Amino acid sequence: xxxxQQKLLALFVVxxxxxxxxxxxxxxxxxxxxxxxxxxxxxxxxxxxxxVVDGTESLINNAMQLIGVRYRWGGNTPQSGLDCSxxxxxxxxxxxxxxxxxxxxxxxxxGLEIRKDELRPGDLVFFNTMRHAFSHVGIYVGDNKFIHxxxxxxxxxxxxxxxxxxxxxxxxxxxxxxxxAMTEQQRQQLLLDYQERIEKSGRL
Numbered sequence: 001x002x003x004x005q006q007k008l009l010a011l012f013v014v015x016x017x018x019x020x021x022x023x024x025x026x027x028x029x030x031x032x033x034x035x036x037x038x039x040x041x042x043x044x045x046x047x048x049x050x051x052v053v054d055g056t057e058s059l060i061n062n063a064m065q066l067i068g069v070r071y072r073w074g075g076n077t078p079q080s081g082l083d084c085s086x087x088x089x090x091x092x093x094x095x096x097x098x099x100x101x102x103x104x105x106x107x108x109x110x111g112l113e114i115r116k117d118e119l120r121p122g123d124l125v126f127f128n129t130m131r132h133a134f135s136h137v138g139i140y141v142g143d144n145k146f147i148h149x150x151x152x153x154x155x156x157x158x159x160x161x162x163x164x165x166x167x168x169x170x171x172x173x174x175x176x177x178x179x180x181a182m183t184e185q186q187r188q189q190l191l192l193d194y195q196e197r198i199e200k201s202g203r204l
Contacts, residue, residue, distance in 0.1 A: 056122045059095045063139050063147045066091070069156045071149045084137050087149040087156060088124065091139065092176070104137035111174040119173055125161065126171040134171050 072081025082090060085104040093099050101107050108126050119125070121142045129136040129151075138148030144161045159166060 055096065059091060059122050059139070060141055060147075062095050063087075063091045063141070066156045067147070067158070069149070071152055071154050071156070073152065082149050082156065084149045088137050088139060105132075105134040107137055108134040108172065108174060111176045114173050114175050116170070116173065120175070122176070124174045124176070126173065127166060127169040128171050129169055136169075140173065 066078055066082070066087065069078045069087075070081045071083060072086075073083050074086070075081035075083050076086045076090065078090070085100075085102060085107060088104075088107065089100045089102060100110060104126060107124060111124070114123065119140050121140060123140040125138050125140050125146050126134045127136040127138075128134070136148070138146040138159075140146045140161075141158065145158050146161055147156065147158045149156045150159070161167065161170065
């Protein structure tokens with residue numbers, strides 16, 4: 001659970017604890033107070049969900065801003081160049097303020113393991129590109145696309161996971177805490193927004 005979600009949950013607990021005595025004091029024929037609590041809970045739930053959606057959008061936007069940054073083995077910043085895990089680590093730290101492990105194989109042990117048909121924007125996707133499992137990592141952006149730092153001599157870009165090279169090297173995916181709170185409608189809207197940005201920028 002993110003810090004924002006924790007704060008909102010704590011606020012919800014305080015509000016409920018303050019209003020519950022008043023509700024108990026009223027008769028069963030006066031449901032207004034109960035409705036108010038339900039409304040507050042609903043509003044807080046919507047705020048938490050919105051914060052998750054905003055976080056996912058920010059993550060992908062931050063990643064997209066790095067398209068064109070050159071690949072550099074062991075690189076940790078856009079200025080020096082980034083390798084695949086350095087790129088993912090930088091984007092998550094820049095967006096959420098926490099550091100993932102440095103190596104892609106270590107990242108493959110973080111978060112929740114998910115199936116390919118469960119992929120959502122913001123998930124980490126892993127590939128075997130160096131003859132050992134989880135040797136490459138990128139960020140899934142929707143529509144079978146992922147953004148990553150490919151290899152020496154190339155730069156950060158978006159690739160299609162359905163292409164033969166990536167499909168036969170796919171190792172699995174992990175979801176960082178919080179992204180699973182998105183609804184299907186929100187995920188679809190995020191994907192539509194992403195596709196519109198791609199069409200306007202002409203990067204794919």
